[in-house]
Amino acid sequence: xxxxxxxxxxxxxxxxxxxxxxxxxxxxxxxxxxxxxxxxxxxxxxxxxxxxxxxxxxxxxxxxxxxxxxxxxxxxxxxxxxxxxxxxxxxxxxxxxxxxxxxxxxxxxxxxxxxxxxxxxxxxxxxxxxxxxxxxxxxxxxxxxxxxxxxxxxxxxxxxxxxxxxxxxxxxxxxxxxxxxxxxxxxxxxxxxxxxxxxxxxxxxxxxxxxxxxxxxxxxxxxxxxxxxxxxxxxxxxxxxx
Amino acid sequence: xxxxxxxxxxxxxxxxxxxxxxxxxxxxxxxxxxxxxxxxxxxxxxxxxxxxxxxxxxxxxxxxxxxxxxxxxxxxxxxxxxxxxxxxxxxxxxxxxxxxxxxxxxxxxxxxxxxxxxxxxxxxxxxxxxxxxxxxxxxxxxxxxxxxxxxxxxxxxxxxxxxxxxxxxxxxxxxxxxxxxxxxxxxxxxxxxxxxxxxxxxxxxxxxxxxxxxxxxxxxxxxxxxx
Numbered sequence: 001x002x003x004x005x006x007x008x009x010x011x012x013x014x015x016x017x018x019x020x021x022x023x024x025x026x027x028x029x030x031x032x033x034x035x036x037x038x039x040x041x042x043x044x045x046x047x048x049x050x051x052x053x054x055x056x057x058x059x060x061x062x063x064x065x066x067x068x069x070x071x072x073x074x075x076x077x078x079x080x081x082x083x084x085x086x087x088x089x090x091x092x093x094x095x096x097x098x099x100x101x102x103x104x105x106x107x108x109x110x111x112x113x114x115x116x117x118x119x120x121x122x123x124x125x126x127x128x129x130x131x132x133x134x135x136x137x138x139x140x141x142x143x144x145x146x147x148x149x150x151x152x153x154x155x156x157x158x159x160x161x162x163x164x165x166x167x168x169x170x171x172x173x174x175x176x177x178x179x180x181x182x183x184x185x186x187x188x189x190x191x192x193x194x195x196x197x198x199x200x201x202x203x204x205x206x207x208x209x210x211x212x213x214x215x216x217x218x219x220x221x222x223x224x225x226x227x228x229x230x231x232x233x234x235x236x237x238x239x240x241x242x
Numbered sequence: 243x244x245x246x247x248x249x250x251x252x253x254x255x256x257x258x259x260x261x262x263x264x265x266x267x268x269x270x271x272x273x274x275x276x277x278x279x280x281x282x283x284x285x286x287x288x289x290x291x292x293x294x295x296x297x298x299x300x301x302x303x304x305x306x307x308x309x310x311x312x313x314x315x316x317x318x319x320x321x322x323x324x325x326x327x328x329x330x331x332x333x334x335x336x337x338x339x340x341x342x343x344x345x346x347x348x349x350x351x352x353x354x355x356x357x358x359x360x361x362x363x364x365x366x367x368x369x370x371x372x373x374x375x376x377x378x379x380x381x382x383x384x385x386x387x388x389x390x391x392x393x394x395x396x397x398x399x400x401x402x403x404x405x406x407x408x409x410x411x412x413x414x415x416x417x418x419x420x421x422x423x424x425x426x427x428x429x430x431x432x433x434x435x436x437x438x439x440x441x442x443x444x445x446x447x448x449x450x451x452x453x454x455x456x457x458x459x460x461x462x463x464x465x466x467x468x469x
Contacts, residue, residue, distance in 0.1 A: 046361050088365050094358040098380045107376075108366030157366060 001063075002026075002161070002193050006042045007056040015039060015217035021195070023210035025184060028197040029229065030214035036197035037090075039214065040163045043195065044088040061161055061193055087154035089167040093146040095138035101125070101149050102134050108157035124156035125149070127186060129179060143170030148179070155186070162187060164196040180207070201232035243436055244421045251417040254329070255397040258336040262344040262393045263386070265337070270348035271374045275360070285349075292342045300406025303335050307407075327409050332417075335407040336397045343392040351385020352378045384455055391448045399441060 002021040008014075015035040028036050041047045042057045045067050059067040066086070087108075095104050105121045106112075112120060125131040130148035133141055141149065147170050154162060168176040184207070187194045195212075198204055204211055204225055211228040213221040221228045272278075273285055291299060307325040308314045318324045325331035355378055363377050379386060401419040408415030410424070418437055425434035 044361075044365060046365070086365060088361075090358065092358050094356070094362040096359060096363070096377065107363065107368075110367075110372075153362075153366070 001061075002195070003058075003060040004043065005056070005058040006039060008038055008042055008047065009055075010038060013038075013217060015042075017214070017217075017219045019212065019219055019222055021193075021210065021212065021222075024191070025187060025194045025196070025207065025209040027204045027207055027209050027211045027225065028195055028214060029199070029201070029204045029211050030197075030220075031199055033216075034199075034214040035217040036199070036214055037165055038217075040088065040165050040195065040197055043161070044086055044163055046088070066161070085158065085160040086163065087157060087159035087161070088163040088165070089147075089150050089154045090165045091147075091167065091169050093138075093143075093150040095141075095146055095149055095153075097138050099138075100134075101130070101136050101138070101141075104138065104149060105153045105156050107153065120156050121152075124152040127155055127182065128152035129175075129182075144168075144172070144175065147171060151179070151183070158190070159192060162192050162194045164194065166198055167196070176203075177206070201229055201235075205229055205232070243433075243440065244416075244418070246413055247416050247418050247421045248440065250329075250413065250415075251398055251419075254332055254336060254417060255394045257333050258340060258397040259344075259390055259393045261333065261337050262340060263390060266341065266344035266348050266389060267374065267379070267386075270345055270352050271370065271378060273345075273349050274352040274378075275370065275373070288345050289342045291339050296339060296400065296402025297406055299339055300335060300403040303331075303338070303403070303407050307331055307334070326407055327411060327415060329408075329414050332404060332408045332415055335403045336400060339400060339403045340393045340396045343396045344389040347385045347388040347392065348382070351382030351388075354385075355381045387455060388452050391452050395445050395448050398444065 003019075004021070005018045007016045013033075013035065015038050017035075017039060028039065030036055038047070042055060043059060045057070045059075047055055055069065057067050057069045059065075095101075096107065099107070102118075102121050102125075105124055106117050109117050109120055122131065122134070125134055128148040128151045130145065130152050133145055133149060138146060138149070147167055151167060168179060171179065180203075186192075196207070208225055211221075211223065211225045212219060213228050269284075269288070273281055304326050305311065306313055307317060309318065309324065314324065314326075321330070325334060359377060359381070360373065363373055368376065398417075399419060400417075401423065404415065404417050404420060405423075408417075410416050410420050418441055422434055422437045422441070425431075425437060
């Protein structure tokens with residue numbers, strides 16, 4: 001269960017969301033510009049208080065406070081992120097270009113011994129379907145391969161809260177569906193709270209999870225995909241039948 | 243050629259560069275990644291030697307490190323000799339005078355590292371030291387080289403601060419630029435030519451190394467901006 005109270009201003013855009021996500025997997029759905037990425041960045045603790053203290057964030061995971069921008073200690077960036085065990089996978093992948101795929105995936109595991117670290121890296125790459133790239137460099141990978149490695153890097157550090165911002169946009173439909181199914185199983189097994197942003201109604205409906213509908217920085221609806229996305233579902237069915 | 247002055251000049255430049263890099267790398271990282279309201283003031287203060295006449299800086303340091311101030315008397319008591327008119331004094335003056343030449347390339351290099359990479363490293367648990375060691379320095383290595391070369395060259399060619407703070411003591415504070423000044427004053431243009439040519443050749447070679455290095459492609463610097 002994820003409880004969040006977030007507020008941020010970006011020029012004329014104002015994001016204000018306060019809700020409780022009971023489902024372990026939530027799809028954050030909304031058109032481009034609805035504030036999905038801003039919300040995920042605040043959830044990740046990346047933007048909190050970076051703009052002269054204008055942003056506000058209070059996040060609790062299963063009753064444990066992860067971030068409270070009003071508390072002085074919680075404002076500090078850096079190692080706290082590791083204690084929070086929050087991972088954020090973006091469309092851009094953000095792989096470290098000077099490191100190999102293995103070193104990228106193992107970046108968040110400096111506290112493990114060499115053998116354990118290697119095992120964790122291989123397991124995460126296997127899960128993301130990226131094991132064959134282990135010795136390659138990010139610049140030698142395609143967009144989809146990079147996204148797989150970025151996902152493996154996040155999973156390797158065993159997050160408690162996994163944030164995904166259209167993480168499979170560079171993968172084709174079948175590959176994306178297969179990876180998503182594997183990821184949903186893994187997060188359920190490991191009790192990882194996941195929030196995944198998408199603007200694709202088909203994806204959101206296919207996941208069949210709880211959907212948070214975001215519109216112009218506000219939470220417009222929260223509930224089962226079939227209810228929240230009923231208009232999108234009807235539109236998709238009409239398009240298919242025509 | 244005054245070999246003693248050449249050796250002293252190279253030693254001063256090497257020591258100053260080593261100290262400057264040790265100071266400028268963490269300072270540049272703080273300026274780029276930090277969120278303190280004092281960042282602009284610190285950056286302006288560090289850039290002051292760029293616009294301050296070297297003789298003015300040399301004069302202030304001479305007074306500060308001399309017996310007229312409590313600070314200067316304290317340093318003298320601690321070291322057993324005054325800092326002014328000594329090699330150590332020249333190092334202090336050179337570090338302050340050349341600080342912007344080390345700091346500014348590093349700030350530019352660190353700021354050019356893609357902000358998404360910094361965010362990713364932070365979320366994976368990297369604290370400031372690990373962030374600098376494993377991400378900023380490897381991705382901004384050319385800026386590090388530029389900072390080192392510029393600091394070295396700027397220290398090698400400094401005159402005003404050296405003259406005000408160190409005077410002209412052979413083997414202790416007489417650098418090549420002081421030797422050149424003395425040679426011109428004595429109308430020894432042949433010797434002055436050799437000294438000037440030596441300084442010119444060293445500077446040109448170091449700058450050529452920087453510009454050749456810049457032509458090689460580099461990963462990870464994408465012009466992303468810090469929040």
